Amino acid sequence: MFYHQLYLVLLLVLVTININSLALTIDQKSNTVHLEAPNLSGQYHNNRPSLPFSSNVNKIELISKADIINPCNGTFMKTNGTTCGLKEIMLGRCYQYQYIQRGLYLSNTTAVKNCTELYELFESEVRFKPYCNMNMSTYEKYFQRALEGVHVINRAIFWSGTYAITHTYSGHGHNYITLEDTLAANMLDGLMWCGKENDPQGFDYVSCPNNCQDNRWADLAFWGLASKTFAERVAGEIYVVLNGSRTDGRPSYRNGSYFAEFELPNFQRTGPYRVTKINILVLHTPDLPVVERCGDKSIIHLEHLIRDAQFEYICIDDPDELLLIMCGDSWGARECEVARTALRRAWDLKVLGKSNANYYPLSLLLLFFTGIFRQMLSN
Amino acid sequence: MFYHQLYLVLLLVLVTININSLALTIDQKSNTVHLEAPNLSGQYHNNRPSLPFSSNVNKIELISKADIINPCNGTFMKTNGTTCGLKEIMLGRCYQYQYIQRGLYLSNTTAVKNCTELYELFESEVRFKPYCNMNMSTYEKYFQRALEGVHVINRAIFWSGTYAITHTYSGHGHNYITLEDTLAANMLDGLMWCGKENDPQGFDYVSCPNNCQDNRWADLAFWGLASKTFAERVAGEIYVVLNGSRTDGRPSYRNGSYFAEFELPNFQRTGPYRVTKINILVLHTPDLPVVERCGDKSIIHLEHLIRDAQFEYICIDDPDELLLIMCGDSWGARECEVARTALRRAWDLKVLGKSNANYYPLSLLLLFFTGIFRQMLSN
Numbered sequence: 001m002f003y004h005q006l007y008l009v010l011l012l013v014l015v016t017i018n019i020n021s022l023a024l025t026i027d028q029k030s031n032t033v034h035l036e037a038p039n040l041s042g043q044y045h046n047n048r049p050s051l052p053f054s055s056n057v058n059k060i061e062l063i064s065k066a067d068i069i070n071p072c073n074g075t076f077m078k079t080n081g082t083t084c085g086l087k088e089i090m091l092g093r094c095y096q097y098q099y100i101q102r103g104l105y106l107s108n109t110t111a112v113k114n115c116t117e118l119y120e121l122f123e124s125e126v127r128f129k130p131y132c133n134m135n136m137s138t139y140e141k142y143f144q145r146a147l148e149g150v151h152v153i154n155r156a157i158f159w160s161g162t163y164a165i166t167h168t169y170s171g172h173g174h175n176y177i178t179l180e181d182t183l184a185a186n187m188l189d190g191l192m193w194c195g196k197e198n199d200p201q202g203f204d205y206v207s208c209p210n211n212c213q214d215n216r217w218a219d220l221a222f223w224g225l226a227s228k229t230f231a232e233r234v235a236g237e238i239y240v241v242l243n244g245s246r247t248d249g250r251p252s253y254r255n256g257s258y259f260a261e262f263e264l265p266n267f268q269r270t271g272p273y274r275v276t277k278i279n280i281l282v283l284h285t286p287d288l289p290v291v292e293r294c295g296d297k298s299i300i301h302l303e304h305l306i307r308d309a310q311f312e313y314i315c316i317d318d319p320d321e322l323l324l325i326m327c328g329d330s331w332g333a334r335e336c337e338v339a340r341t342a343l344r345r346a347w348d349l350k351v352l353g354k355s356n357a358n359y360y361p362l363s364l365l366l367l368f369f370t371g372i373f374r375q376m377l378s379n
Numbered sequence: 380m381f382y383h384q385l386y387l388v389l390l391l392v393l394v395t396i397n398i399n400s401l402a403l404t405i406d407q408k409s410n411t412v413h414l415e416a417p418n419l420s421g422q423y424h425n426n427r428p429s430l431p432f433s434s435n436v437n438k439i440e441l442i443s444k445a446d447i448i449n450p451c452n453g454t455f456m457k458t459n460g461t462t463c464g465l466k467e468i469m470l471g472r473c474y475q476y477q478y479i480q481r482g483l484y485l486s487n488t489t490a491v492k493n494c495t496e497l498y499e500l501f502e503s504e505v506r507f508k509p510y511c512n513m514n515m516s517t518y519e520k521y522f523q524r525a526l527e528g529v530h531v532i533n534r535a536i537f538w539s540g541t542y543a544i545t546h547t548y549s550g551h552g553h554n555y556i557t558l559e560d561t562l563a564a565n566m567l568d569g570l571m572w573c574g575k576e577n578d579p580q581g582f583d584y585v586s587c588p589n590n591c592q593d594n595r596w597a598d599l600a601f602w603g604l605a606s607k608t609f610a611e612r613v614a615g616e617i618y619v620v621l622n623g624s625r626t627d628g629r630p631s632y633r634n635g636s637y638f639a640e641f642e643l644p645n646f647q648r649t650g651p652y653r654v655t656k657i658n659i660l661v662l663h664t665p666d667l668p669v670v671e672r673c674g675d676k677s678i679i680h681l682e683h684l685i686r687d688a689q690f691e692y693i694c695i696d697d698p699d700e701l702l703l704i705m706c707g708d709s710w711g712a713r714e715c716e717v718a719r720t721a722l723r724r725a726w727d728l729k730v731l732g733k734s735n736a737n738y739y740p741l742s743l744l745l746l747f748f749t750g751i752f753r754q755m756l757s758n
Contacts, residue, residue: 033658033693034616035700036554076477076491085474085494092471095464098455100569112455115464175415190479237413244730279412290730314412317730321414321710323722328703336703338725339718343702346717351623351669351696 048223048258071205080210082193082203090119090187097183101172110149113183118146122187127202129195132212134221136228143229146184151273152177156234160259161243161252162283168325169241176239179230188222227262235273241281242299244317245288251298252282252291269309277312284318286326286333293317427602427637450584459589461582462570469498469566476562480551489528492562497525501566506581508574511591513600515607522608525563530652531556535613539638540622540631541662547704548620555618558609567601606641614652620660621678623696624667630677631661631670648689656691663697665705665712672696 071077072084083089094115098106121142126134157176159166166178173181180189194208212218240259242252254260267275282299284290292299294315306313327336450456451463462468473494477485500521505513536555538545545557552560559568573587591597619638621631633639646654661678663669671678673694685692706715 033660033695033698035618035698072478072491074490076481076485076489083474084478084491085471088467088470088474088494089479090471091467092464092469092475095462095467096471099451099463100468102455106455110455111453112451112463115467239414281412284726284730293730316412318726319412319414320719320723323726324703324707324710324715324718327722328707331700331703335725335729336722338721339703340699342717342721343706343715344699346714347663347697347702350714351663351672 079205080192080207081205082208083191084205086191086193086203087119087123089191090122091115093187094118094183097186113146113148118142118183118187121145126193126195128197128199130197131194131204131209132215132218134218135215136217136221136225138221139225143184143225146187147182147229147233150182150233152182152230152234153273154236154238156230157239157241158231158259158263159241160254160257161246161250162241165283165322165325165329166241168329169322179226182230185226185230188226223258224262227258228266231263231266232268233273235268235275237277237279238267238275239279239281241283241322243285244282244290244292245285246291247288252296253298253302264305264309267309267311269311275311277314278306280313280315281319281322282315282317283322283326286330286335458584459571459586460584461572461587463584465570465572465582466498466502468570469501470494472566473497473562476565492525492527497521497562497566500524505572505574507576507578509576510573510583510588511594511597513597514594515596515600515604517600518604522563522604525566526561526608526612529561529612531561531609531613532652533615533617535609536618536620537610537638537642538620539633539636540625540629541620544662544701544704544708545620547708548701558605561609564605564609567605602637603641606637607645610642610645611647612652614647614654616656616658617646617654618658618660620662620701622664623661623669623671624664625670626667631675632677632681643684643688646688646690654690656693657685659685659692659694660698660701661694661696662701662705665709665714 170176196204575583
C-alpha cells in the first residue's frame with residue numbers, strides 16, 4: 001500500500017516537471033510594481049490599560065509640571081496625558097456614530113441620544129477630580145444613559161489578546177459588535193484622560209498616572225465598568241476571540257483578564273435577554289507557534305466555567321472567516337503563501353486565461369504530498 | 380503526448396479516491412458555529428457626488444420645508460440634507476486626525492493645525508450661502524490652509540470605482556494615503572452639507588439640492604477642488620486603483636471621472652515634487668466577469684495620456700496584496716474558495732497536525748487539472 005502510493009508520487013513528480021516545461025513557453029511578463037504589505041492592523045490601537053491586579057504598584061507622581069509647555073498648542077508632542085481635543089473628539093464621535101456610522105444594533109426608530117448630555121455626564125465625573133479617587137461607580141450614570149435601551153442580540157463579539165483582528169472582523173459594528181463598537185465605549189476608544197484639581201482646564205494634558213497605590217480600581221473605573229455594562233447587555237449567541245499564539249507567556253484564557261473579570265461573570269443567565277451559547281474562537285497567528293488550542297489547558301478551564309454557568313459551549317480553532325483576514329494582513333507570512341499562490345493562479349486563469357506562474361504546479365503538488373504523507377503517518 | 384498526460388490524469392484520479400478513503404478514517408469533528416461573512420466594505424461609504432457633466436439637469440427646488448420637523452432632534456431620520464452635527468464631527472475628526480490617527484505623511488515636527496480656524500474657513504463659505512452659488516474657488520482658502528506644507532511622496536493612491544477596497548488597503552493613511560486620508564478631505568468624508576439663506580441655523584438639514592441648473596460646478600465645488608489640490612501635492616510614484624469588472628457599462632478609465640478631470644491633469648510634471656511614475660492597478664472582483672484588463676480599451680487610452688505627459692507607466696492586473704483583501708471581504712465568492720481551502724488545510728496541519736477536510740485533495744487536484752488542460756489548450 002505504502003509503496004504503491006510512493007510509486008504514484010514519483011509519477012506525479014514527472015508530470016510536474018512536464019507541466020513546468022510547458023509553462024516555460026508562456027510569456028513571463030516582468031513587472032516592477034512595488035507595493036507595501038497591507039498592514040491593516042496598524043490602524044487599530046488599544047489603550048485599555050492592563051489590569052493592575054498586582055501588589056507591585058508604583059508610587060504615583062502628581063507633581064504639577066507647570067514648566068512644560070502646553071502640549072495641545074503648536075508642534076505635535078506625544079504625552080501620557082489627556083488627549084488634546086478630548087471634548088471635541090467625544091462630541092464628534094457621538095454625532096458620527098448616531099447619524100452616519102449606525103452600528104447594526106441601532107434601528108431606524110432608536111431615539112438619538114443627546115451628545116452634549118452624554119459628554120457632560122462624563123465630564124462631571126472627571127474634570128477637576130483627582131484620578132486616583134475614581135472607582136467602579138464613577139461612570140455609572142454615563143453608561144446607564146449611553147447604553148439605555150441597548151441589547152445586542154446574537155451579534156456581540158469579545159476579544160482578549162486579539163484586539164486588531166476582532167475589530168477588523170466586526171467591521172465597526174456592521175458585522176458584529178465589540179465593546180468599542182457601542183456608542184458608550186466608541187466615544188472614548190483610544191483616548192486618554194485624567195482630571196486635575198486647581199487647574200484652569202481641569203484636565204492634565206501632560207501626564208496621567210497609570211496606577212494608584214491606594215486604589216487599584218481607579219484604572220478600571222472606565223474600561224472595567226464599560227466591559228461589565230456591555231456584558232450585561234448582550235444576549236443569545238455570543239462570540240469570544242482568544243489568542244492561541246500568545247508569545248508573552250500568558251494563557252489564552254487568563255484569570256485577571258477583562259474577559260474573565262468583567263465579562264464572563266456578567267452575562268445574563270435568565271430572562272428574555274439571557275446569553276444562550278458561547279462560541280469560543282481560538283486564533284493562531286501566521287508564522288507563530290501554536291501555544292493553545294480548543295481542548296488545551298486554559299481553554300478547558302474556560303469550558304468548565306461556561307458549562308457550570310449553564311451556557312452552551314462550543315470551541316473552534318481558526319474559523320475560515322478569520323483565516324483570510326489574518327493572511328490579508330500578515331502579508332509576508334510564510335504560512336500564508338499557499339493562499340497567495342492559489343489566488344494568483346486563479347486570477348491569472350480568470351484574467352489572462354493562462355498561468356504566469358510556472359512554479360505553481362510544483363508548489364501545489366508539494367502541498368498535496370505533504371497532505372498524503374501526513375495522512376500516511378497519522379494512519 | 381496528449382494521451383500520455385490523459386493517462387496520468389486518470390492515475391491521479393485514482394490516487395485522489397485513495398486519499399479520500401484515507402481521510403475518511405480521520406475524526407470528523409462536527410461544528411455548528413455560525414459566523415457572518417466579514418463584509419468589511421459595508422463600513423465604507425462614498426458620497427462624492429457623480430460628476431454632473433451632462434446637460435440634463437433638473438430644476439432645483441429651493442422651497443423651504445418649514446413644516447418638516449427638525450431631523451436633528453429625537454428619532455433618527457434619514458434625509459438628503461446637511462449631516463446633523465456637521466460642526467462637531469468636523470472638529471472631532473480634525474483633533475482625532477492630528478493627535479491620534481496621524482497618517483504616515485505627518486512627521487513628529489509637523490505643526491498641528493488650528494481646528495477651529497479650519498472649521499471657520501469652511502463654514503464662512505457655506506453657512507447662510509445658497510448652494511448653487513458655489514464654484515471651484517469657493518473652498519480655496521480652506522484647502523490652502525488644510526494642505527499647507529503637505530507633500531505625499533511615493534504613498535499617494537487614487538481610486539476610481541474602487542472606493543472600498545482602496546480604503547481598506549490604504550489603512551486610513553497608515554499604509555497609503557488616499558484623498559480621504561488627508562486632513563482636508565477626512566474632515567468632510569461621508570458628510571453632506573448645504574447652506575440656507577434666511578435660516579437661523581444657516582444650514583439646510585432637510586434637503587440639499589444635488590444639481591444646479593445654471594451652475595454645474597456647484598456640486599464639484601468641494602470634491603472637485605479636493606481632488607485637484609490633492610493631485611497637486613503628490614510626488615514620486617503614485618498608484619491608481621481601477622475597476623476592471625464594472626457592471627454599469629462604464630469603462631475602467633472614463634473621461635468625466637474625478638480621476639480624469641481633476642487628478643491626472645494636475646500631477647506636477649517638473650520640480651522637486653513632480654510625479655515620476657504612475658502605477659495602474661486593475662482589479663477584477665471575485666465572481667464578476669472581467670471587463671477590462673491592462674492593455675485593453677480604455678486603459679490603452681489612459682496609457683497614452685500618461686506617456687504623453689512624460690510619466691513612467693506600468694499596469695498590473697490584480698496584485699497579490701489586493702487579491703487576499705478582496706477575498707477576505709467577498710467571503711462567499713466561488714473564485715475565492717481556493718484560498719479558503721488552501722488556508723484551511725494549512726491551518727489544520729499547523730494546529731491539529733492533520734487534515735479535517737477530506738474534500739480537499741480532490742479540489743486541489745481539480746484545480747491542478749484545470750491548469751493542465753488550460754495549458755494544453757494554450758499550446
